[in-house]
Amino acid sequence: MSPSAVSSTPSPGVQASELTASAVAQKIGASANLQPLDASKLIFTKTQTPMAVPEPGDPIIATSSQCTDHMITAVWDSTVGWHAPKLQPYGNLSLPPTASVLHYATECFEGMKMYRGYDGKLRLFRPDANCKRMLVSATRISLPAFDPSELEKLIKAMIAIDGPKWLPKSRPGTSLYLRPTMIGSAGALGVSTPKEATLFVISTFMPNLSKPKGLRLLASQNGIRAWPGGFGYAKVGANYGPSLMANGEAISRGYDQVLWLLNGMVTEAGASNFFVVWRTREGVIQLVTAPLEDKIILDGVTRRSILQLARERLTIEVVERAYTMDEIVDAIKEKRMIEAFAAGTAYFVCPVSAINYRDQDWQIPMNQGDSGDYAALIKSWLMNIMYGRDEHEWGVVVEENEEL
Numbered sequence: 001m002s003p004s005a006v007s008s009t010p011s012p013g014v015q016a017s018e019l020t021a022s023a024v025a026q027k028i029g030a031s032a033n034l035q036p037l038d039a040s041k042l043i044f045t046k047t048q049t050p051m052a053v054p055e056p057g058d059p060i061i062a063t064s065s066q067c068t069d070h071m072i073t074a075v076w077d078s079t080v081g082w083h084a085p086k087l088q089p090y091g092n093l094s095l096p097p098t099a100s101v102l103h104y105a106t107e108c109f110e111g112m113k114m115y116r117g118y119d120g121k122l123r124l125f126r127p128d129a130n131c132k133r134m135l136v137s138a139t140r141i142s143l144p145a146f147d148p149s150e151l152e153k154l155i156k157a158m159i160a161i162d163g164p165k166w167l168p169k170s171r172p173g174t175s176l177y178l179r180p181t182m183i184g185s186a187g188a189l190g191v192s193t194p195k196e197a198t199l200f201v202i203s204t205f206m207p208n209l210s211k212p213k214g215l216r217l218l219a220s221q222n223g224i225r226a227w228p229g230g231f232g233y234a235k236v237g238a239n240y241g242p243s244l245m246a247n248g249e250a251i252s253r254g255y256d257q258v259l260w261l262l263n264g265m266v267t268e269a270g271a272s273n274f275f276v277v278w279r280t281r282e283g284v285i286q287l288v289t290a291p292l293e294d295k296i297i298l299d300g301v302t303r304r305s306i307l308q309l310a311r312e313r314l315t316i317e318v319v320e321r322a323y324t325m326d327e328i329v330d331a332i333k334e335k336r337m338i339e340a341f342a343a344g345t346a347y348f349v350c351p352v353s354a355i356n357y358r359d360q361d362w363q364i365p366m367n368q369g370d371s372g373d374y375a376a377l378i379k380s381w382l383m384n385i386m387y388g389r390d391e392h393e394w395g396v397v398v399e400e401n402e403e404l
């Protein structure tokens with residue numbers, strides 16, 4: 001039994017979409033002699049000091065720091081495997097200063113939301129996809145494997161308890177952010193696969209990030225976010241800290257986010273996927289976004305959902321291919337640009353109004369004033385699923401523990 005069984009059989013560059021049931025089984029099998037993550041062993045410790053739920057508009061919401069009463073934690077170590085997970089009061093973690101994550105960024109995370117539907121039900125949006133992607137990210141950063149469906153059960157157990165209070169039925173159409181995270185918590189300074197890891201799931205309020213005037217993007221000139229053979233496809237903390245410098249520059253120059261280019265190719269906007277709608281010179285309307293194959297971009301659940309809905313419900317061409325900022329500029333100059341938008345859990349579907357490229361601002365049409373037609377339509381489709389106006393397999397209802 002090797003403590004680094006998972007990382008010694010790396011599968012670099014596996015996208016969540018490629019993670020078939022057999023691939024998951026294989027990853028988990030690599031640590032077959034260790035205890036698997038098992039949600040049925042969850043140990044409940046309820047808080048004795050419940051917190052107050054902020055009212056809408058409370059300034060604490062803008063800080064993204066207000067968590068709910070509880071969190072999930074689960075510790076893995078290289079001799080036992082996964083210990084019994086816990087649902088416990090939200091609180092600080094205790095880590096040795098030698099903890100792997102603090103030095104070598106052995107960390108991965110997920111971002112998802114729970115939604116209070118107009119029918120009063122609590123839903124997650126495609127939680128299976130987030131949990132599988134978390135396994136992809138964990139594998140990339142040499143953290144232990146787990147069965148994604150067990151993580152999904154743990155997330156549901158937590159929101160069954162915190163959902164009724166923190167996302168009350170009296171506030172339909174609202175959401176709370178969920179942050180499953182895994183860190184290398186072993187205290188050892190050697191640069192090696194951590195012998196202990198800690199999984200936790202917390203939930204926070206998140207401010208509404210929508211931009212009524214559209215997102216203004218600064219195309220990256222010097223910095224690159226991800227590169228061939230790198231880890232841009234994984235949601236690992238190591239992708240984000242180093243992006244803050246470029247993001248700070250964008251904000252200081254009056255833009256909202258960086259549009260990440262790689263050799264002139266358009267990849268992502270901030271921590272969201274990026275889409276354009278244009279008319280080709282042949283007159284064909286296309287929805288275009290960067291491809292997954294080269295493993296530069298994050299395999300967004302929102303991205304994947306938009307592509308699938310567009311293929312099912314729109315008559316325009318849907319294209320995943322490498323494309324350049326110069327092609328966007330040409331489309332704008334030739335009045336073929338229809339709209340552009342960023343898409344991800346945090347920003348949701350966010351229309352883009354301008355891109356600065358080589359010190360020139362290029363305006364992107366938003367023909368409804370605050371959005372283009374396609375972004376508005378796609379956004380409404382997704383919201384209808386998330387908030388239960390459309391019955392859809394992607395909107396997963398979570399049973400709530402009402403008596404608490």
Ligand SMILES: *Cc1c(COP(=O)(O)O)cnc(C)c1O
Nearest residue numbers: 271272273298300301302344345
């Ligand atoms: C999280 C993230 C996205 C969006 O993914 P979703 O699953 O749609 O939330 C896109 N790009 C990057 C870099 C991200 O970190």
